[in-house]
Amino acid sequence: MATKVQTKQRGAFLTVMLVLGAIGFFESLYAFTNTNAAQITYGPNLPSWYPIYLVVALGLSVATVVGIWLWKKWGAYAIGASTVIGLFLQLFILKPINPNVNLFAYVGVLISAGLWFWAISRKWQYFE
Numbered sequence: 812m813a814t815k816v817q818t819k820q821r822g823a824f825l826t827v828m829l830v831l832g833a834i835g836f837f838e839s840l841y842a843f844t845n846t847n848a849a850q851i852t853y854g855p856n857l858p859s860w861y862p863i864y865l866v867v868a869l870g871l872s873v874a875t876v877v878g879i880w881l882w883k884k885w886g887a888y889a890i891g892a893s894t895v896i897g898l899f900l901q902l903f904i905l906k907p908i909n910p911n912v913n914l915f916a917y918v919g920v921l922i923s924a925g926l927w928f929w930a931i932s933r934k935w936q937y938f939e
Contacts (some may be wrong), residue, residue, distance in 0.1 A: 819882060819937040828930045832876040839869050854908040864900075867894070879931065884938045887931045894924045 821829075844866045849857055851903055858864075871893050878886020898920050907913045931938075 819934075822934065825865055825879075825930045828927060829876055829880055832872065832879075836869065836872045836876065838870060839865065850908050851914065852861075853905060860905070861905075868897070882938050887935075887938060890927055890931075894927070894931075916939060925926060 815911070843862070847862050849861065853861075855872060871889060875886050875890040875893065880886075901913070901920065907916065
């Protein structure tokens with residue numbers, strides 16, 4: 812008896828989000844290698860654990876993009892968890908010295924989270 816194989820159609824929107832996620836990794840890699848950018852954004856009192864946070868965030872961003880590309884639910888859960896953790900850190904610990912940048916960062920995270928939710932929820936039936 813022949814079984815029907817379901818082909819997974821990623822679609823343009825999810826593909827664009829994954830490409831932007833990969834580009835975001837390289838942007839974060841630049842922030843990791845350019846310590847002056849962090850000093851300009853957060854001021855001279857940057858926590859000593861900030862480089863460790865960046866390494867973990869870089870690893871998590873690679874894992875989430877790969878997980879979503881491979882249709883794994885853990886990739887979707889990981890992007891949700893990293894968004895919540897990142898927003899928490901921005902709200903309470905890592906506050907930019909310019910209040911306008913602070914507001915821009917919050918709004919950017921919320922818009923990004925909404926777009927990821929929309930992109931993933933439309934294809935949720937394909938995730939394993």
